Amino acid sequence: MQLPEGVEVVGPRHDRYEEILTPPALAFVAELHRAFDARRRDLLAARAARVAALAAGGSLDFLPHTRHVRDGDWRVAPPAPGLVDRRVEITGPTDAKMTVNALNSGAKVWLADLEDANTPRWENVIGGQLNLRDAVDRTLTHTAPDGRRYTLHDGDLATIVVRPRGWHLTEKHILVDGERTSGSLVDFALYLFHCARRQLDLGHGPYFYLPKMESHLEARLWNDVFLSAQDHLGLPRGTIRATVLIETYAAAFEMDEILYELRDHAAGLNAGRWDYMFSVIKTFRTRGRDFLLPDRNAVTMTAPFMRAYTELLVRTCHRRGAHAIGGMAAFIPSRRDPQVNETALAKVREDKTREAGDGFDGSWVAHPDLVPVCREVFDAVLGDRPHQIDRTREDVHVTAAQLLDVRATPGRRTxxxxxxxxxxxxxxxxxxxxxxxxxxxxxxxxxxxxxxxxxxxxxxxxxxxxxxxxxxxxxxxxxxxxxxxxxxxxxxxxxxxxxxxxxxxxxxxxxxxxxxxxxxxxxxxxx
Missing domain, CATH: 1.20.1220.12 (Malate synthase, domain III)
Known part of the structure; x- marks a missing residue:
């Protein structure tokens, strides 16, 4: 295969890889790399500088120089087709079996995860792209070792929303001008190049979940990537839609600003609770008892600092006309152990009941067997409405001190x-x-x-x-x-x-x- 100038593919070539690693697709990756990778690296350096400042005694707060954005009267673009009703979203990696099961699950949205539920093994990176394209074409099948065959059903499938890798990860198997490419840009570019038109022809569009951002400047970078990519592929501006995971401590103080930077492409915010908890520990890891959490499994969503974070997220989203999507309960069902299954369903129901009552428009599950309980809970609150964006939570007023109140978390360290x-x-x-x-x-x-x-x-x-x-x-x-x-x-x-x-x-x-x-x-x- 004749590669574009300056592009090297050092990963092995397996069956059908040439369908994804086409010269035009790789040229698109190279264009985005050359245009945006230097900014990506600068923003990663800014993260490191912030960490150093916090370790030296600094703190987090709402940004004074963006107050006009928080106080401004603006809204994001209206919900795109396939993203109007998001009451149940299922998450999982892009292996063939999960892809079929997720799309058939009855969930409204499938978060096709190329990030935390995946690994960046080369076979997963390119195999996942093949599975996504085949799924959009409805040609994807999977045969398990026991002979069981998995196929997509003929009815409505979940809307695909792809989560690329975070800005910090590189792709070592695709080099441009001798440099590793950004994992984010590789995942984004290959899916957009091969599936954007296909999705538009089906009445949906190319939709993404954006992980691990730490500032509105990182959101601005994504927005500029979107604009450049749409122009390159001849897509109308605003075709791409993105939901941002608020899963870093710093991002919780910039929710308005992140939505504002992406406002023509924004689809909402998600409460990425597990990475958020990790970020809380990571951000103030050297600061002693004020930021020491109890045992991991003892920290619940009712802890004061977690409650402040989720309520602010719903308030911010609905004020701006965006969806607020809840996080994933970690409990999973068991088809072999009735007691484990009963406990998991009860825990998930409790979690989703709290989220629906707080104003979230939908929530995540990690297993097809959890789709019905999540849907039942949100059906009871939403009824025939597709969301509850009109519930603006004017009663919520969250301060920086409340977001930072980690010490009040109950529990022991054992x-x-x-x-x-x-x-x-x-x-x-x-x-x-x-x-x-x-x-x-x-x-x-x-x-x-x-x-x-x-x-x-x-x-x-x-x-x-x-x-x-x-x-x-x-x-x-x-x-x-x-x-x-x-x-x-x-x-x-x-x-x-x-x-x-x-x-x-x-x-x-x-x-x-x-x-x-x-x-x-x-x-x-x-x-």
């Missing part, structure tokens, strides 16, 4: 909680390094975001000399390593199968320097 964090981290990384980014552990759905909470909490407790509430033991490296060995011994199979994951977990959980994302060193270990 050896059981530390042990759970270590075990989950090792088990998840074992799965991740093998190419699977979403895995059930202890009846909870774990992805990169929930694993980040585990390892960052271990790092924070260790580097702040936390004494556990139940045993009185001080968290230090020796304790973490002992628990790692004990938990490793409980896992099935040869301990050597988990050795790489154990080493990586300790690298990101106990080292003196905090690695921004565990997926960064993990990616370098992945072929």
């Amino acid at each position: 050896e059981a909680g530390l042990r759970n964090a270590v075990s989950v981290g090792i088990q998840y990384l074992t799965s991740w390094l093998r190419g699977t980014g979403a895995v059930a552990i202890f009846h909870l759905m774990e992805d990169a975001a929930t694993a980040e909470i585990s390892r960052s909490q271990v790092w924070q407790w260790l580097h702040n000399g936390v004494a556990l509430d139940d045993t009185g033991a001080t968290v230090d490296r020796a304790l973490v390593e002992r628990l790692a060995d004990e938990e490793l011994a409980k896992l099935p199979g040869d301990p050597a199968d988990h050795a790489a994951a154990r080493a990586l977990f300790l690298e990101v959980a106990v080292a003196d320097d905090f690695v921004d994302f565990l997926t960064l060193p993990a990616y370098e270990r992945m072929p």
Whole structure:
């Protein structure tokens, strides 16, 4: 294949890859890289500068120089076709089986995840794009090892909304002018190039979820990418629509500004609760007891700082005419254990009832069996209405102090909680390094975001000399390593199968320097 000038594809070529890695598609990737990658890297440097300022004693607050945006009278574009009613959204990676099951699930939207529920193994990156295109064409099928065949049904399918990788991740298998490309731009460009026209012909459009942003300037970068991409492909401006995950602590203070930057392309905001919790720990990890959380599984959405965050999100979205989408409850059902199944359904129902009552227009689930309970809860609140954007929550007035009130979170820091964090981290990384980014552990759905909470909490407790509430033991490296060995011994199979994951977990959980994302060193270990 004749590649565009300056473009190298160093990943292996498998069956049908040439259908995605076409010269025009790669030229489009190269154009976006050359136009925007320098800004991407500058914004990542700005993140690092903010972290340094916070470590030196700074804090977060609403930006004084953008007050005119927060006070202004403006609204985002009206909802696009397929994104008017979003009462149930299912999330999951883009393997063929999940793609078929998600689209057939009865959910209104499928978040086709190329990020936290995925891994950036080359086969997932390009295979996912093939599955998405085949799904849009309704030609996708999957045959399981047991012979069971999965096909798309003839009725309405969930609207596809693609989540590309975050700005911090690169794609090492596609080089432009000798540089790694942005994972964000690769995922975005390949889907847009191959599926935008197809989606428009079906009456929908190219829709995206944007993860991990930390400022409105990062949203401005995405908006400029959208404008350039639409012009390159001859798409009307505003064709692309994007929902932003508010899943970093800094972004919670810039919700209005993020919507404003994307206003002609904005479809809403999502309460990305798990990454948000990780970001809370990460942002103030060196600041002592004011930002120490209890055991991971003890932190609920009713904690004061989490409640402030979600209520502000609904208030902000509805004031601007945007959808507010709730987060994912981690509990997953079991078709083999009725008691586990009953507990999971009750927990999910409780979570979705709270969100619907707070004004959210829809919410996420991670398993097809959870679609009915989420739909039932939102049907009871919405009725025949597609959303409740008209419920503007004028009663909500959230201050910076409320968003920062982490210390008021109830719960204890225990050896059981530390042990759970270590075990989950090792088990998840074992799965991740093998190419699977979403895995059930202890009846909870774990992805990169929930694993980040585990390892960052271990790092924070260790580097702040936390004494556990139940045993009185001080968290230090020796304790973490002992628990790692004990938990490793409980896992099935040869301990050597988990050795790489154990080493990586300790690298990101106990080292003196905090690695921004565990997926960064993990990616370098992945072929």
